[in-house]
Amino acid sequence: MRLDAHCWLVPCCRLIAFRLRIATRSLTCRWLVDRGRGVVRLAVAVALVFAIAASGEFARGQDPTETQDAARGQNAGRAETLAEAIEIDANARAHPFPHFWERLFGSGRAILSLREDYRNDLRAVKRITGLEYIRFHAIFHDEAGLYDEDAAGKPVYNFSYVDEIYDGLLQNKVRPFVELSFMPKKLTSDPNALHAFWYKQNVAPPRDWEKWEQFVETFTRHLVQRYGENEVAQWYFEVWNEPNIDFWVGDPKDTTYFELYDHAARAVKRVSTRLRIGGPATAQAAWADRFLAHCKEKNVPVDFVSTHVYGNDKAEDVFGTHEQISRNEMVCRAVNKVHEQIAASAYPKMPLIWTEYNAAYDNHTEVTDSAYMGPFMANTIRECDGLTEMMSYWAFSDVFEEQGVVKMPFYGGFGLLAERSIPKPAFNDFALLHRLGDTRVDVSSDAALVTRRKDGSLAIAVWNLFLPEGVGRARTVMLHFKQPVASVRVTIVDKEHGSPLVAYEKMGRPASPTMAQIEELRKAAAMPRAEVRAVKNGSVTLTLEPHALALVEVGK
Secondary structure, eight states, X not given: OOOOXXXXXXXXXXXXXXXXXXXXXXXXXXXXXXXXXXXXXXXXXXXXXXXXXXXXXXXXSOOHHXXXXXXXXXXXXXXXXXXXXXXXXXXXXXXXXXXXXXXXXXXXXXXXXXXHHHHHHHHHHHHHSOOOEEEESOTTSGGGTOEEEOTTSOEEEXXXXXXXXXXXXXXXXXXXXXEEOOOOTTTBSOTTOBOSSTTOOBOSOBSOHHHHHHHHHHHHHHHHHHHOHHHHTTSEEEEOSOTTTTTOOOSSHHXXXXXXXHHHHHHHHHXXXXXXXXXXXXXXXXXXXXXXXXXXXXXXXXXXXXXXXXXXXOXXXXXXXXXXXXXXXXHHHHHHHHHHHHXXXXXXXXXXEEEEEESOSSOOHHHHTSTTHHHHHHHHHHHHXXXXXXXXXXXXXXXXXXXXXXXXXXXXXSXXXXXXXXXXXXXXXXXXXXXXXXXXXXXXXXXXXXXXXXXXXXXXXXXXXXXXXXXXXXXEEEEEESSOOOEEEEEEEBTTBSOSHHHHHHTTOOSSOOHHHHHHHHHHTSOOXXXXXXXXTTEEEXXXXXXXXXXXXXXX
């Protein structure tokens, strides 16, 4: 709908825009439509449309992500504002909303869990999320000292570090998501098959498949004897990590991995049929269909499917197409692909556990260290809801050494906490998202989540998402409540609030901050205080800066 600039409504519309304090230049507004009856519901939204149209620049129904990403092109650098009116109906259709995004996290390799800073960060993340499980690589690495052989080739086991590692998790009320990797030197078929990671794990098949199976069974049996079958039955066992790429040199990759899996799965189930085993733990959302077909054909135990994807994976690798898929959309498109493969398999009810994802598989400060992660996470949760049992953010902490010892606090590490336990925006974002309710209420917006808590109160997330390389624009959001609401509590994380990066830049980006500077960075990264805002005429208006995530809480 477009109004003529000389229409008699223009003066009235401009007055409405002024009173609503909403900028009237290049605004996008969504019609709020009742899903059941298909009619426009809010007079306030109509007034907003008129006000926008009166400016002569009514946008033509673009998606907010696309509109904001367009700022990188002809609109780059212009101080423009997007607008959206969202109706909040507490009695709208709803469904259960388990917090699948915060139960499982990845971390640096197993041996790092013995460090004090690792455990401090674990406790910090546990306090602000629903963390239940930690997954890490390399419990079988020789640095953990688990496997050796005597002169006659007989296996010799030492569980000292393994026990300390798992004891440490359990003492912090976190369970292991056990990744069975990598190959001990005395068991490998190729001592030179070392991965490029700094800790140089061996990624070759075993030289003796029966010894591999015996090794996995002995390891698993020790865990059951130490912690009890009832406890270990609540863990998960996953075979290897990303065998479809350079973490596995078996040839051909798929069939040799399937053999690795078969021996491990049978070994685990011999200890107890109650223990949960799965795979293929692939990169790029690969092999799930082939893996399940193999398990069915060979009658191999399987309790869940696991796989990985990252926002900057290529469509050629994930889907076999030449599409240009946005970083904002790649993760949940891949999740949906595997979800559909499982539904079409011989195991249509098989749980899907996404054991690694993030916005990037490499290090970019403007991605994983930045406020971008809040809107990215919120949108990922919105799109992946109902497709997976758990999703494991990679990773909870920058106590992490895949590329070597950390050289500076902010380098695009994967963690929620930077070196020296400095919170990143993602840490605060997860804390906000944790406060969402466990029932999701329908809303006509692709930049909002409306949830209801057990006490009947509402928790609403709204965000301003665009690609990290984009310029971005502020976004005005009018929330209109169908039921009476007097006030709301609003907490916003963006690049200026709940982020240490501005303070770090002002310091001159020191590679080794002093203790005083570290404390200053922690203070700068603190969660912003909630602000109480009055609701007038059923509405409250928020202005979200680029890459902002807001939590709006409505008391019961």
